[in-house]
Amino acid sequence: MYVLRELLQEAHESGVAIGHFNISDLVLLKAAFSSAQALNVPVLVGLSEGEREFVGTRQIAAFVQSLREEFGFPIFLNADHTHSLAKGVEAAQAGFDSIVFDLSALPFEENVCQTKQAVEALKAINPSMLVEGEIGDIGTGSVIHESSSVLSKGLSTPEEARQFVESTGVDILAPAVGNMHGMLKSMVQGETKKHLDIERIAAIKRAAQVFLTLHGGSGTDDEDLRKAIRAGINIVHINTELRVAWRRGLEQSLTKQSHEVVLYKILPSVVDSVKEVVGSRLKLFNSRQLVHGA
Numbered sequence: 001m002y003v004l005r006e007l008l009q010e011a012h013e014s015g016v017a018i019g020h021f022n023i024s025d026l027v028l029l030k031a032a033f034s035s036a037q038a039l040n041v042p043v044l045v046g047l048s049e050g051e052r053e054f055v056g057t058r059q060i061a062a063f064v065q066s067l068r069e070e071f072g073f074p075i076f077l078n079a080d081h082t083h084s085l086a087k088g089v090e091a092a093q094a095g096f097d098s099i100v101f102d103l104s105a106l107p108f109e110e111n112v113c114q115t116k117q118a119v120e121a122l123k124a125i126n127p128s129m130l131v132e133g134e135i136g137d138i139g140t141g142s143v144i145h146e147s148s149s150v151l152s153k154g155l156s157t158p159e160e161a162r163q164f165v166e167s168t169g170v171d172i173l174a175p176a177v178g179n180m181h182g183m184l185k186s187m188v189q190g191e192t193k194k195h196l197d198i199e200r201i202a203a204i205k206r207a208a209q210v211f212l213t214l215h216g217g218s219g220t221d222d223e224d225l226r227k228a229i230r231a232g233i234n235i236v237h238i239n240t241e242l243r244v245a246w247r248r249g250l251e252q253s254l255t256k257q258s259h260e261v262v263l264y265k266i267l268p269s270v271v272d273s274v275k276e277v278v279g280s281r282l283k284l285f286n287s288r289q290l291v292h293g294a
């Protein structure tokens with residue numbers, strides 16, 4: 001059986017990152033799983049509290065576990081952006097491999113205190129579950145934004161990263177390094193890109209000495225992503241790009257087959273539309289390994 005911590009360690013040593021894709025229906029899950037299978041690289045699928053509420057926490061855990069068992073494939077399940085211990089306990093009991101315990105909206109000391117308690121409580125349920133904590137401000141909501149007011153504020157410092165990791169015992173840290181959730185309209189149109197503070201990532205990695213996650217990866221410049229992974233990012237989250245591809249794919253499929261009502265005839269091209277995004281992101285995140293393996 002695959003263990004997420006071991007695969008993250010391997011990714012770290014090989015200079016690649018594991019792609020994390022948010023899912024909230026079978027189309028997105030199929031797209032993430034089959035893209036990863038085609039490239040033979042591990043993959044994380046994640047659901048925020050809202051996404052879990054829609055799909056069912058225990059139900060999605062059973063689905064992902066069945067894929068992992070039937071295909072012997074390293075697909076892992078993350079409880080993304082969890083804001084209360086009760087929701088975290090629910091995910092831990094359902095068998096999630098990791099959790100993003102996100103109290104970054106609270107003052108730093110309060111974030112430290114409550115995250116430490118959550119690490120202890122969640123590890124008591126499942127010692128191998130990885131707990132990720134979040135510091136700094138990367139905005140909320142994987143949606144299309146009008147303006148980029150969040151981009152320059154609330155960047156994490158190496159010192160607070162070190163202090164947070166030492167005090168809480170988290171396995172993974174999500175810092176604010178120029179990333180943000182969601183995409184600007186101009187990014188959806190392909191006119192602008194997000195840029196990352198690569199030196200800050202490297203300094204945070206040296207100070208914190210844990211796995212690092214980049215949230216809000218959608219719309220980020222490819223070269224910045226490569227450099228960020230080299231500087232110490234081990235997991236990259238993509239959500240908004242998938243949502244955009246899902247919607248465009250569905251609109252095109254419905255337009256093309258305007259009288260069709262059979263879902264399994266309408267939805268495969270939506271899966272393909274999302275797969276295109278997942279595949280290209282996975283290739284980028286794993287480029288070092290794929291080049292050697294090819």
Ligand SMILES: [Zn+2]
Nearest residue numbers: 181215216237
């Ligand atoms: Zn996120």
